[in-house]
Amino acid sequence: MKIVACYSNKGGVGKTASAVNIAYGLAKAGQRVLLCDLDPQGASGFYFRVKPSKKLTDARFFTDVKRFTSAIRGSDFDNLDILPANMSFRDFDVFLSRMKNSRSRLKKALKSVDKDYDVVLLDCPPNISTLSENVFKSADAILVPVIPTTLSERTFEQLLAFFDENGLPKKKILGFFSMVQGTKKLHSETVEAMRKRYGKRLLDVAVPFSSEVEKMGVHRAPVGTFARNNAAVKGYDLLCNELLERL
């Protein structure tokens, strides 16, 4: 079981949409996926029409295995389950370390229909906090969506610096270009410059901007379900393949 965090210290980069489409893409590729909606503003659960569970607001939540597993909801898609949002993160670090410990009750209880999840994807809140630090420690990979602009480059730089300062392994960071508009000169120049500078910290794939992705809120579904041949869908599929290779 691999833990993958979808994280950005900058808002408006399509983090939640990416988490939703990547979860869907991985499941479509046959991976058993649990998408955890940890971002109170993101509501990845919203895109899967899953109602937030009231029970999850309790601080005790993360220490209570049964409450955790019974809050998981099957999405309408094979291999893809959702842990809905609205939770307190006080004990989240405990939760994450237990998830990694093969002997813990949580690890044993945390299963899809009959087998372990292959990937637990965390849709993380967009700030650097104690929570994010623990996520960085526990996750096997941290997916960071980057819009190729100067401002985004700056926040990506800040994230790497934070890893350095705190002695965190930078190789976990997997940035990817998101909402790329090939016609914009700034975008293509930034992509080129960042690839030179950050090398393996960036995935090869670049997910193009698409108005279909913006329509996910209307459809309340991953973009691949209603715009199958969209360029962004192909981008997410390639991203899933590359992610699986890197894990």
Place this chain on the structure above:
Amino acid sequence: MPEILTITTGGDLRTLLRDADLGKLHLSLDEADGGSAFTLLDTFDAQVAAAELLLLLTEDGLHLLGGAAPLVQAHAEPDFLARMPAGPVTKRLSGIVSPLRTLMSVAGGTLSRQGLRVLDDNEKTHLRGTLHVLDAGKGRTVSVSDLTPLRGYDKTLRKVGSALSGRAGKGKVNTMLEASAVLRGEDPALIGKTRVVMSADEKAFKAANDIIRAQLVAARRQEDGIRADLDSEFLHEYRVALRRVRSVISLFKGVYDDKQTADLKARFGAIMARTGRLRDLDVYLIEREAYLALVPEGFRPGIGKLFDMFAAQRDVEHAKLTAYLDSKAYQKEMAKLEALFDKTKALSKGPEAKRHALDYAKALIWKRYRKVCKIARDIDDATPDAQVHELRIECKKLRYLMEFFAPLFGDAEVRKLIKALKGLQDNLGNFNDYSVQQAALQAQAEALVGGTAADTVEIASGLGALVTVLHQKQLEERARVAASFAAFDSAETQAQFRSLFKPGGEAKP
């Protein structure tokens, strides 16, 4: 394994689901497939449906509906289960379908399938499954749908389950057995078994006639299967039904007058006599592997040849019996007997004919029970075999009487006592079978004289070995009789017999 809800109804389930009050939930149906031909497979006595399963054969495979999850495997023609290809469907059916019974086509028609989902007000799916509408023509339609909750939506499953419970739809179909009966065009109460309604104050004469009439129906239902030689259970069930008829005639003393009793005994006896040899051979052939395993390796080729002889004899006997069943004489005799028990006016009544059934039943069962106990309590290791045989026959009579009159005493109570009796009966039955088989095999050995020299010696030595083993087995069963009876003769069972059957005591409603 997730919980699963199987909804079985008569008619079209879609109407039922549309009318059900599901609150904020609603139903969504995918487009139906084009429809395809199906064959309903089961044993003649509906063993699959009795286990709450439906086995369908379509062009694209064998489908098993009901149970924990719908199963499918590649298309295969019906046969004995052991002869069908291995797969999830046949695996699930082993232990449900008797190895003695063949699966056969029992109904057919058109199957239409469509995806079915239960959604909430956000259009989020909570439950999904497949709706099967089975149409066997002439208005014989049933629907079977499985609904599985997506993870975390078990509550919805329970909600939908309770909203639909008790809403059987058309024809009061709630179970797979009932659904199967509708498709087969049979009465669900009669499928695979006979059931006689009886009241405490009806006359013994009526009770006897009702039982016999039901058993005659049961016997005649088996005739086609015997002719077609589908499996050996058709003949077995045929004989069981006729044996029950004869038991009523001989055990319900005084219901018919002496002359009538003697006449009926003789006529049913004559029919039964035609079937005995074929049944004996069937029993040997069923036990072929078990017999082979009983004797040392060296004797097995001889035993194998012996069974080949039995198989050849069986074919001859089967042809003879079929010819008899097809004969005008048999058809006429059966028609006459059926008419006799349909009209009943021509039956000569005996002195007990007008007694109330309950009184009469208690007297018969109590007397037979006391007789069983009396014989059994005297049995020890030194008792002659003849007395053990007598005990077996008395037990059988007691069992039949209890089964006949079970509707008067409460099926569940009687079933418990029959279960207690069964342990003893199995022991006595084995004892008897081993003894009968030894005699029959010895007779076979004598008949061997005149066969080709090499084979005769080989078969005879095999026979000898087998008889020796069977004798040993018989002694083992004999040694257990006293203990088997002691197990049956518990204080609790005694008290139950007394309270249910002792004349003068109160009967349970």
